[in-house]
Amino acid sequence: xxxxxxxGLGRWGQTLVGSVQGTSGLLRFTSGATGNRAxxxxxxxxxxxxxxxxxxxxxxxxxxxxxxxxxxxxxxAAQIAEAAAAGKHVFVEKPFTMSKASAEAAVAAAExxxxxxxxxxxxxxxxxxxRLRALVRAGELGTxxxxxxxxxxxxxxxxxxxVWRTDPEQSPAGGMTGLGIHLVDSMIxxxxxxxxxxxxxxxxxxxxGAQDTTSVMLRFRSGQTGTLLAFTATAPVFRFSxxxxxxxxxxxxxxxxxxxxxxxxxxxxxxxxxxxxxxxxGFDTLRAELEAFARAVRGQARYPITPAEMIHxxxxxxxxxxAVGRDRFVTVT
Numbered sequence: 001x002x003x004x005x006x007x008g009l010g011r012w013g014q015t016l017v018g019s020v021q022g023t024s025g026l027l028r029f030t031s032g033a034t035g036n037r038a039x040x041x042x043x044x045x046x047x048x049x050x051x052x053x054x055x056x057x058x059x060x061x062x063x064x065x066x067x068x069x070x071x072x073x074x075x076x077a078a079q080i081a082e083a084a085a086a087g088k089h090v091f092v093e094k095p096f097t098m099s100k101a102s103a104e105a106a107v108a109a110a111e112x113x114x115x116x117x118x119x120x121x122x123x124x125x126x127x128x129x130x131r132l133r134a135l136v137r138a139g140e141l142g143t144x145x146x147x148x149x150x151x152x153x154x155x156x157x158x159x160x161x162x163v164w165r166t167d168p169e170q171s172p173a174g175g176m177t178g179l180g181i182h183l184v185d186s187m188i189x190x191x192x193x194x195x196x197x198x199x200x201x202x203x204x205x206x207x208x209g210a211q212d213t214t215s216v217m218l219r220f221r222s223g224q225t226g227t228l229l230a231f232t233a234t235a236p237v238f239r240f241s242x243x244x245x246x247x248x249x250x251x252x253x254x255x256x257x258x259x260x261x262x263x264x265x266x267x268x269x270x271x272x273x274x275x276x277x278x279x280x281x282g283f284d285t286l287r288a289e290l291e292a293f294a295r296a297v298r299g300q301a302r303y304p305i306t307p308a309e310m311i312h313x314x315x316x317x318x319x320x321x322x323a324v325g326r327d328r329f330v331t332v333t
Contacts, residue, residue: 002294004066004091005031005058006049007079009040012093013070016120019286021047026294029068033058055079059086066116066297068290069093072164073177077102084113091293093120095181095317096310100333103314107307118293118303119310121185125288127280128251128259129186132242135261136190140273141244142264147191147226149183149240151175156206156232166210172321174201174211175230183228184316186240188309193221194316196331199323205233216320219329247273257281 006013006029017029033052034040044051052058058067059082066089069079077097083090090110096119097103110117123129135141153175155165164170171177188194201214212233218226241250247263257280263273296303315332323330 001025002027002065002089002297003030003063004068005029005033005052005061005064006068006070007033007055007058008070008072008093009034009043010070013068014040014043016068016070016093016286016290017043017047017049019284020290024287024291024294026291027066031058031061031064035071055082059083059088065089066091066293073098073170077106080106080117081109084109084115084117087113087115089116089118089293089297091118091120091290094185095177096314098314098318100311100315100318103311107311111307116293116297116303117307117310118289118296119185119305119313120289121182121305122285122289123182123186123256124189124304125285125292126251126256126283128256128278129240131259132240132249132251133190135247135249136242136244140246141242141249142246144191144222144224144242144244146224146243147187147241148228148243149186149226150229150231150237151179151183152229152231152234152237153179154232154234154236156208156210156212159206159208159210161208161210166206166208168210171210173199173317173324174214175232176201176214176216176317176320178230178232180214180216180228180230180320181313181317183230183240184320185305185309185313187218187220187226187228188312188316189305190242191220191222191224191226193312194218194226194332195221196329197316197319197323198327198329199320201324211324216323217329218316255281255283256285257283 069092198217201211206212214230216228319332
């Protein structure tokens with residue numbers, strides 16, 4: 001059992017705890033720290049988490065083997081370095097960091113300390129995403145022409161101005177840090193490195209004035225193209241599609257529970273691939289990613305997101321932010 005501390009006990013930190021606490025045989029949260037202790041005390045008591053007064057106090061506790069960071073984005077880089085220096089394994093919520101330089105420094109700190117570093121892109125762990133990955137890897141879809149991803153949420157309709165999630169420094173390019181970065185990670189995982197992006201991001205409905213409507217065009221090093229949509233002021237939706245010369249594969253709905261495969265007409269004399277439509281409800285991707293982290297700490301299996309992918313994902317995010325309003329492609333460096 002991996003003894004972990006949760007850092008940040010807002011809505012998402014509590015959701016992470018709830019996915020494993022008392023039910024996982026691999027990881028448990030025994031300690032924690034948060035920016036507003038008073039708001040978290042009741043939850044911590046119910047969950048059996050001993051709240052500390054500071055992150056530094058958590059890191060000084062020899063009983064804590066790992067930290068899970070559910071903190072504001074701009075804090076991640078420094079917190080990863082501090083945890084690594086204290087010999088603690090680190091799971092950090094997305095986005096990994098906010099610049100390629102800080103991502104490289106965070107990875108270097110973890111590698112120098114010999115600690116496991118994991119990134120919270122839970123959608124990688126869903127069986128439907130794993131099936132799509134297998135189809136792409138095996139060439140079953142044929143040459144990939146294009147990919148498309150979209151995620152939306154109504155949270156921007158309720159967040160006030162002045163909180164960190166509507167701060168353009170913490171959450172630039174609308175829904176990219178909360179939603180779109182998941183799609184970027186899936187695209188990197190399935191199709192490789194992204195070389196250039198173009199982006200438009202505007203405010204349409206969020207009362208805070210934060211950008212809530214973001215669209216991105218992407219060009220991959222392979223020559224494939226992609227598009228991405230992230231909305232924070234509408235109904236929750238998830239869609240991800242890969243368009244191949246032999247078939248189109250799609251995952252849809254907020255919890256990734258619908259998978260479809262639509263074949264293209266076969267060449268003369270060739271059998272047509274079979275279409276398929278499947279559903280899988282109730283799979284807990286948060287538990288899956290945290291338990292994968294625990295297994296990686298114990299040396300049982302490599303965490304599936306590599307340090308190079310962590311860094312490249314941040315580089316793509318940085319380029320998307322730089323591309324907002326420029327009406328041209330920006331190269332990912």
